[in-house]
Amino acid sequence: MGNKYDTTLKNMFSDLADDILSYFLGIQHVKMEELSIEFPRVETRESDMVFKCTTSGGNVIAVHIEFQSDNDNKMLYRMLRYATEIMEKYNLMPYQVVIYIGKSSLNMVNKIDFDFGKENFLSYGYKIIDVGEIKFSEIIQTNYYELFALLPLMDKKKRQEEKEQYLKKCVETIKNIPLDMERKREIAARARILAELVYKKDVVDRMFAEVMKMLRLEDSETYRKLIKEGERNKSIEIAKKLLKEGMDIDKIAQITELPKEEIKKLLN
Template identity: 30%
Template structure:
């Protein structure tokens, strides 16, 4: 059964991808999606205090080509949330109060349907509006031209014009294979599988079996077994990879064998699998 795009857990996966890749995709998003002329970008804390703390998807202090300074606030949205205008208004007021700067807000819609959210609030004593844009309106070639793999992957969610989805997907896969290491590819293919769900694509919908084999081969990759090991790989394995649940001895041995084939150090394998060095050496 396909996972629901608007389910909170599934939605958080999309948020996680865009947060992970934000540093590299930001220049392209600002230029091609938001159509802003920005010269400098400064980091801002992305948490905003309401009755409870909420994190924004993107929050930066920027200066444009005319010297104007403002807070750039961006939210990614996978569904047509009926009260988005009120949510953005809440953010706007709190951000203006906190940073004492004008706030320019965008919602980038990445869902499969057309965006139809209200973008303004107009009452007798209050007026508010934010900018709503769709990633699917941007020509995919603009993203593929990027030097960054994270930005290239956005081509899948953009306007494919007369190109078939599989054709563009094949180009993205080729870029991943050409410009990243074997370890990095695992991470990017994992992200790509999740992004494909935003276009209602799974392995059964892709006819090119060679393409399916490349994209979905990581489903059995030990490093990405859902719910068992969490980690991020980029150039090298970074951070802490959480071990296997207690009692999963056979699974731990399988993982150790796969990691040993990849040439990883015995001590490192022992650390993440909780197996002894002797057990790993015997494999």
């Protein structure tokens, strides 16, 4: 996904899965189980979600959701590899979607067509949803409250026009969700983290200051995990830089507080 919380974003988004399937994809489904995503020939990405589902029509499919925070010109090929791995490992047809939550305008392609004749061709594609194109007013009129965590990333035009006031409106909306304190806290925690993808940290800190106190966001398991992971990823980046400079592994371990074995893996 390409941001400092990569390795725990799967956990962060797992609670959104049902709302994404129903609202974003329009799939009437019964979610049977979450499938393993340890694909041996594909780069491991913790933000991947793959579910075995039964549709309203009785078909059993694999729904693969990928969150992406930046434009990746190799996304098409990676998704194709995922598709073949899903078919080979589970013998299920994959319904794939990339949910783009980046700040820059979406410019990724999502289909490929090669035709060398009647018996030699390839046609492949998947769905891309640009969260920035979803209207604030549309979401808040629904009861898909878990998706309110994505509000800071939505309505790019309004966000650019209203700037900080848009984020303030998102915070107020989340604060007033008719849910119990624990669920509201988790939604606010996700929104707080995601807001940093499109707003400067000092702006996010200021806009969320009141709701952090009111909802005790520091008690959120999601928030604690993501902050801890952000700190760990920062240490990994420092370790990579020091390795390039030729520093001894023992010394890097002292500076970053990372296990020596983990630092050694960065050399591969």
